[in-house]
Amino acid sequence: MTSATSIPPMRLAGAEPGPVSREIELAALLLPLDGARVLELGCGRAEFTLALAARFPSARIIGTEVDVVQHALNLAAPRPGNVEFAAGGADAIGLPDASVDVVLMLKSLHHVPVERMDRALDEIARVLVPGGLACFSEPVYAGEFNAVVALFHDERVVRERAFAALERAVASGRFELVTERFWTAKRHYADFAEFDERMIRATHTEHRLSPATLAKVREGFEHHVGADGSATFDQPMRLDVLRRRD
Secondary structure, eight states: OOOGGGSOOOOSSOSSOOOBOOHHHHHHHHSOOTTOEEEEESOTTOHHHHHHHHHOTTOEEEEEESOHHHHHHHHHSOOOTTEEEEEOOTTSOOSOTTOEEEEEEESOGGGSOGGGHHHHHHHHHHHEEEEEEEEEEEEOSOSHHHHHHTTTOOOHHHHHHHHHHHHHHHHTTSEEEEEEEEEEEEEEESSHHHHIIIIISOTTSOOOOOHHHHHHHHHHHHTTBOTTSOEEEEEEEEEEEEEEOO
8 A cells, every 4th residue: 555655746737738638548548447337426418428438338337417407418318238327416426335446527526515525525435445546637727718718607716625625535544646647638619609508508507697708708719719610729637546545
């Protein structure tokens, strides 16, 4: 077992943007997913869930979502036999102790209410088998995409609190840090209407933009629009893999 003194320091942000990658590639590289029992907390539209199920057909995946509108859409959509969906948040996981091998939270820990973040990490430790892995992918508060989104939804504080909760989980001895990676995600939108539908009108968060704010967001978006009307952003990201201690 790794000693507390040998755990490398965790960093909120990297000194330089990391290489361009995708969460599915990082998960395949860093996590033992073949035949694993996987719990994805905050699966959203389940795009990653379904991609993971296709890439690792021997894995059994449960995707949970607290947004009741999106959860209903997930239940209504076709899905492979190795995927199931459940309603609920990370702070109250409806699974037995030591029942999953891998837990995923992809851009979702900072959506947990701040006062429940430690409880969510306790729950993750509870449902993981000893030695099981928890993977947290979180946006870094920097970059072009962040600048546009922050015009109507500034997440600096909640992202800092989510990182602090991860640090506490490691310092407490519940987990040990396996690896921390900084990388860059590509965020592509066919046009502003798609950005509006996916980001501003997302059902998990109610955004009420004034006409003036909406105009600023549109202007910020259009600075990145290419000749075909689409826009692609580089989004700096951090990924932490923690292991539940025995």
